[in-house]
Amino acid sequence: MSTIDRCPGNDQQKSFTIINVTCHACGEINEVYSDELQKKQTCDKCSVELKVEG
Numbered sequence: 490m491s492t493i494d495r496c497p498g499n500d501q502q503k504s505f506t507i508i509n510v511t512c513h514a515c516g517e518i519n520e521v522y523s524d525e526l527q528k529k530q531t532c533d534k535c536s537v538e539l540k541v542e543g
């Protein structure tokens with residue numbers, strides 16, 4: 490067996506993308522991070538809950 494040295498900081502390299510979600514109520518385009526899609530997303534402008542597909 491070999492020991493793998495883990496470099497501190499590697500875990501911080503998360504890959505994510507920004508998804509543009511258009512608010513169905515006011516048309517505002519909200520930028521949502523792909524790693525936050527599990528959370529409830531609301532429109533920055535009118536606070537309506539966004540429906541994120543994917």
Ligand SMILES: [Zn+2]
Pocket residue numbers: 512513514515516517532533534535536537
């Ligand atoms: Zn809105």
